[in-house]
Amino acid sequence: MKFSILTIFPNIFQSYFSESIVKRAQEKKLLKLEMVDIRKFSKNKHHKVDDRPYGGGAGMVMTAQPLYDCIKSVKKKNKGPVIYLTPHGKTLTHTVAIKLSKLSECIVLCGRYEGIDQRIRDLLIDEEISIGKYVLTGGELPAMVLVDAITRLLPGVLGDENSAEEDSFTKKLHGKKEYPHYTKPAVFKGLKVPDVLMSGHHKKIEEWRMSKLE
Ligand code: ADE
Numbered sequence: 001m002k003f004s005i006l007t008i009f010p011n012i013f014q015s016y017f018s019e020s021i022v023k024r025a026q027e028k029k030l031l032k033l034e035m036v037d038i039r040k041f042s043k044n045k046h047h048k049v050d051d052r053p054y055g056g057g058a059g060m061v062m063t064a065q066p067l068y069d070c071i072k073s074v075k076k077k078n079k080g081p082v083i084y085l086t087p088h089g090k091t092l093t094h095t096v097a098i099k100l101s102k103l104s105e106c107i108v109l110c111g112r113y114e115g116i117d118q119r120i121r122d123l124l125i126d127e128e129i130s131i132g133k134y135v136l137t138g139g140e141l142p143a144m145v146l147v148d149a150i151t152r153l154l155p156g157v158l159g160d161e162n163s164a165e166e167d168s169f170t171k172k173l174h175g176k177k178e179y180p181h182y183t184k185p186a187v188f189k190g191l192k193v194p195d196v197l198m199s200g201h202h203k204k205i206e207e208w209r210m211s212k213l214e
Contacts (some may be wrong), residue, residue: 004106005034006109009112021157031151036073080103081103085129098153110140129146179214
């Protein structure tokens with residue numbers, strides 16, 4: 001799956017995207033990430049990308065021109081839907097992540113300031129997504145959350161031993177619930193791993209985990 005991430009802070013992404021599972025997914029060519037600097041598309045001589053809102057009010061608004069030119073340019077090479085990250089969007093859930101993981105490409109727009117000029121929403125945005133009911137300073141963290149949640153669902157990204165859809169039991173959990181996990185040592189600070197988990201009795205282990213779901 002290919003993501004084109006449109007942002008005025010492309011460097012924010014380098015660290016997270018070059019570690020762990022997201023890094024390996026790119027190495028395995030299961031994931032392609034490209035960060036596009038919106039500022040480079042500004043025709044303003046100071047590469048300005050924001051201005052005061054018509055009608056007055058607090059904060060600044062991202063101007064239409066750089067966003068329009070940036071999205072139009074990226075759309076030539078990325079045929080996926082344009083997703084705008086905003087606290088006013090549809091909440092990202094596991095079900096939404098599964099749906100999006102079926103796409104082969106998508107364009108993700110990270111907003112800043114008070115938001116983007118409404119005409120960009122009217123003309124070019126296909127879907128608006130929020131990562132929760134709180135307001136962040138921009139869409140960059142939400143874009144990383146979105147990429148992470150989708151990446152682990154892409155076939156081949158997680159190994160067999162911790163696959164996102166490893167068995168019917170995990171499917172029942174649907175990413176919502178969790179049972180207690182233990183690993184070595186068997187005793188830590190006097191706390192012992194429950195005997196059932198050491199028993200090797202798979203049916204009993206599943207029953208125990210079911211009983212512990214939160
Ligand atoms: N931009 C600012 N806050 C956000 C949120 N909660 N979700 C998505 N984008 C955002």
